[in-house]
Amino acid sequence: MKKSKVAVVRCTGYDDELVYGAIKRGMELMGGISCYVKPGEKIVLKPNVLWGSDPEKCVTTHPAVFKAVGRLLQEAGAKLTYGDSAGFGKSEAHVQRAGLKRAADELGIALADFDSGQVAVHRSGLLNKRFIIANGILAAEGVVSMPKLKTHGLTRLTGAIKNQFGCIPGTIKGQFHLKMPDPYDFATMLVDLNSLIRPRLFIMDGIIAMEGNGPRNGNPRKLNVLLLSSDPVALDSIACKIIDLNPEFVPTSKPGEKAGLGTYHYDEIETVGDDVDSFITRDFDVIRRPPVPATSGRIRTFLKNRVTPRPVIDKAKCTRCGVCSKVCPVEPKAIEWNPDDKSKFPEHKYDLCIRCYCCQELCPEGAISIKNTLLGSIISR
Ligand code: SF4
Numbered sequence: 001m002k003k004s005k006v007a008v009v010r011c012t013g014y015d016d017e018l019v020y021g022a023i024k025r026g027m028e029l030m031g032g033i034s035c036y037v038k039p040g041e042k043i044v045l046k047p048n049v050l051w052g053s054d055p056e057k058c059v060t061t062h063p064a065v066f067k068a069v070g071r072l073l074q075e076a077g078a079k080l081t082y083g084d085s086a087g088f089g090k091s092e093a094h095v096q097r098a099g100l101k102r103a104a105d106e107l108g109i110a111l112a113d114f115d116s117g118q119v120a121v122h123r124s125g126l127l128n129k130r131f132i133i134a135n136g137i138l139a140a141e142g143v144v145s146m147p148k149l150k151t152h153g154l155t156r157l158t159g160a161i162k163n164q165f166g167c168i169p170g171t172i173k174g175q176f177h178l179k180m181p182d183p184y185d186f187a188t189m190l191v192d193l194n195s196l197i198r199p200r201l202f203i204m205d206g207i208i209a210m211e212g213n214g215p216r217n218g219n220p221r222k223l224n225v226l227l228l229s230s231d232p233v234a235l236d237s238i239a240c241k242i243i244d245l246n247p248e249f250v251p252t253s254k255p256g257e258k259a260g261l262g263t264y265h266y267d268e269i270e271t272v273g274d275d276v277d278s279f280i281t282r283d284f285d286v287i288r289r290p291p292v293p294a295t296s297g298r299i300r301t302f303l304k305n306r307v308t309p310r311p312v313i314d315k316a317k318c319t320r321c322g323v324c325s326k327v328c329p330v331e332p333k334a335i336e337w338n339p340d341d342k343s344k345f346p347e348h349k350y351d352l353c354i355r356c357y358c359c360q361e362l363c364p365e366g367a368i369s370i371k372n373t374l375l376g377s378i379i380s381r
């Protein structure tokens with residue numbers, strides 16, 4: 001049986017030429033760039049922007065990685081655009097803050113439209129047969145996805161598969177959390193999105209990853225690694241190996257395999273390049289248990305509210321900006337906040353909360369973290 005290939009490349013910093021050399025080597029290990037793009041093809045680069053922040057915070061794909069991939073694809077003759085849709089606000093402001101606009105301008109790569117989109121039907125989707133996809137994706141002939149290696153409260157890992165969530169424009173993304181409160185359904189939707197978009201190549205920035213309260217407010221952690229693959233399931237699985245996380249705890253792994261995107265089984269993955277074992281970081285701060293399935297019925301919901309980890313606001317950090325309440329997809333809101341009375345802190349209503357963690361993901365101050373409940377801690381011991 002043919003194994004999925006993942007290139008593992010050591011890269012110790014974000015110097016432009018260092019990163020360029022490392023990604024060039026990775027592409028050669030993957031068979032050469034001509035396997036993925038042809039001269040004249042319109043390719044859109046999809047970095048992870050989430051919420052444009054200083055690259056040093058490691059929320060976003062680093063501009064040096066973006067630039068190196070852009071240069072290599074341009075040298076291969078591709079016509080490039082780029083973009084990502086943040087959870088809140090226009091994409092241009094986010095790519096500017098992330099340093100990606102400057103990198104793109106240097107290479108003459110135009111920002112594609114990720115703020116609006118059109119319906120795309122996906123008949124073979126496992127769960128989701130219809131998406132609204134950003135115009136910038138629909139206008140391209142191919143996608144090269146550039147995830148950042150980060151933790152995530154809901155999916156454990158923000159990796160290759162999760163990166164395509166930003167191909168859905170703006171706040172439409174939040175509706176998926178509402179429609180699919182079960183983390184396994186949500187993960188299957190992400191898989192469907194990937195089988196619809198089918199990026200040709202994934203290049204993960206793990207040079208400095210994010211651990212802890214990811215994907216936006218965690219801590220930078222140097223791993224010195226770049227991962228490349230055309231199989232996003234295998235790439236995420238190797239990222240899991242590096243951070244010592246069971247890939248079965250990442251809810252996209254099994255449906256990803258079922259949908260034919262790839263494999264998460266190590267005996268079906270061939271790593272090429274540097275020795276993956278030399279990157280393993282056992283004390284990487286990540287949640288090492290599977291997500292809790294959503295429940296229905298009053299007793300089950302009552303129990304869920306006492307077991308599933310919950311978002312908690314640190315008032316010492318909160319500026320009372322109200323973003324958490326605005327992005328909460330639940331109606332009525334699971335975060336009570338009065339924009340006319342800024343003397344009061346927002347307050348979670350846990351009985352309404354579906355544990356999508358959008359508020360934690362998008363709080364600009366890192367004031368929300370995910371905490372185990374007392375009962376949850378006892379059960380998971
Ligand atoms: S988004 Fe964060 S800083 Fe803003 S009100 Fe909510 S908790 Fe406070």
Ligand code: SF4
Pocket residue numbers: 311324327328329330334335348352353354355356357358359360
């Ligand atoms: S309060 Fe936070 S975790 Fe709960 S539903 Fe709203 S955004 Fe999601």
